[in-house]
Amino acid sequence: MIKGLYQRGYDRQDVIKLLKFIDWLIALPVDLEAALWQDIRTYQDEMNMPYITSFEQIAKAEGQAEGEINMLKKSLKLILGVQFGDEGLAFSDAVDGIFEIAQLENLQEQLVRGQLSLDELRQQLQ
Numbered sequence: 001m002i003k004g005l006y007q008r009g010y011d012r013q014d015v016i017k018l019l020k021f022i023d024w025l026i027a028l029p030v031d032l033e034a035a036l037w038q039d040i041r042t043y044q045d046e047m048n049m050p051y052i053t054s055f056e057q058i059a060k061a062e063g064q065a066e067g068e069i070n071m072l073k074k075s076l077k078l079i080l081g082v083q084f085g086d087e088g089l090a091f092s093d094a095v096d097g098i099f100e101i102a103q104l105e106n107l108q109e110q111l112v113r114g115q116l117s118l119d120e121l122r123q124q125l126q
Helices: 002-007 012-025 030-047 054-089 092-096 101-112 118-125
Strands: none
Touching: 002 012, 002 030, 054 092, 054 101, 054 118, 101 118
């Protein structure tokens, strides 16, 4: 159906609107939805017509960054627990308050290399 719409001259925005409407009306089983989106991506790649709007691309990038931040925080808390036990885990809230990837990576590297004492860590997290 989607290929047919493109072949009949419908523009990308009309196809997107229709897909969003259909998605709102019908919930496909997960396996069928995955197969459908794979088919759409393949066809759009062939037609060089990405389905993702610029706003969706920005949201996707933000989601990926958020996921990276969450994984770094989880890793830091694990390292703090392993290296410093309960005293290290007491810094969990401070770690949760960091939202810069570079700062989290820096802390992680310093902890893994054994370059931070508890006092130095406390100073960095204040």
